[in-house]
Amino acid sequence: MPDRPVLDRAARTRLWWEIGILLALSVGRSALYSVLALVQALTREQSLGDQSTALNPSADAQAFWDVLYQFLAVGFGLVAVALALWLLWEPGSSAFRRIGLDFRHPLGDLGKAALLLVVIGVPGLALYAGGRALGITVQVDASPLDPSWFTVPLLLLAALRAGLTEEVIFIGYLFDRLRRLGWGWWTIILSTAGLRAAYHAYQGFGPIIGNFAMGVVFGWCYRRWGRVMPLVIAHALIDIVAFIGYPLAAALWPGVFAPAPTPTPTPTPTP
Template sequence: MSENRPDPGGVGVVLAKRDRRRLVFEVLLVLGLSLGQSAVYSVVQLLDKMSRAPIAQGTSTLNVVRSNREFFDLTYQILDIFFALVPVFLVFYLLAEPGKSVFRRIGLDFRRPVRDGLGALGLLVVIGVPSLGLYAAGRALGITTEIIPSALNQYWWTVPVLVLSAIHNGLLEEVVMVGWLLDRLERIGFTPLVAVLASSLIRGSYHLYQGFGPFVGNFAMGLLFCWLYKKYGRVMPLVVAHSLVDIAAFTLGPALGFG
């Protein structure tokens, strides 16, 4: 029977070989069901766009119409958001330990509303403003597609759905790529630096369908968010900041220079 051994300089334990294999399989499954799958599709979409025309002539639409009938379009939008969050629920289940709160473990709770709120607003400025500049530079250099934040028809529910879509993005990316993935990679045996680089690289990769500019920007965002999480152990400000950036982009896209 194999046993786990203490690891004072790591994540708490050095896992037995069998347990490491199980975690490798877990990482592949969760990523294959969520953002890892998105990264693979993103690479293929980028190659498809590049084979048709220069990247600058391509477009990337983030929120698309699913039906020309209002009720069914709303239904599809809600279903898309709900089922896209299933990997988040799966991660909560995988991280859960008896007698311990998984939300407190990754800092996704309301224990520090003021500090988390101020941190999120600070991040909104730090990542929001440079994103606009990076998008403009990418378009000028011809390495970024035209990004259309929303192509939804204008109904009473359009803005609420865009807000829900933005919150979904924040939860999915920060819980999976930061709160869960860093823990799993380090338990498997990767150094914290390698884990951060791997998480950030995957984050950049599933934005490649938008071009190389968004890849660079999201890779840098991943580095920053991972560093903040390692330093403070709180995923909540990351989720809020990410959601706010996307809410602004989705609802104010043309005014912010997108599309």
């Protein structure tokens, strides 16, 4: 991707305000709450391995309202992505084309996404399992929605939202803005990877490490490819596997992917 010109003092100040406002509206706010959730979890009497968290919690017990709230959550979640793209837009320069969020190279993007799925997805699953075994990762309930007709479409939309939100903001937007501020490439890659790790801190230390590594790999790939689309596809595929494949994994490895059933106490006979 081409370098952007370094700005003067006034433009740099305005750009820092822009970055701060967008992050406060989206992933930065979530990262702060995520870190606080981890700190709170560490202060409980239970170990991290005995705690759990839900990635796609039900919004309402009634099916109709649950579906409505879930769809609204996806829609409003994408507003931050739209804002990032709008801020990147310049006269005569499409933000979609600049960060490579388009369909100009569908086969190449799919091939690169498949490669990233293998490089990031499989080790990430192993890292999660290892973290659970060591008791440093909370139990992540990836798809606690009821098994109804709307469950799979909602989980697919949730995976797409996660891919667009994280890759457009962490990679497409921040790389452009921080580069304009004169930051070096590896400083940008490591900083955005650290923010991505903080964004997932509520899941425990295993996902912190895994998402930091994911951020480094994705940042390096974006530096080489200049396209966000393969990253969005790979991220969405990883989440689809996690969200929809989770019930199968929970059935096969209940001690790792689902909490162990609590034994029913044997009633004491009354003398």
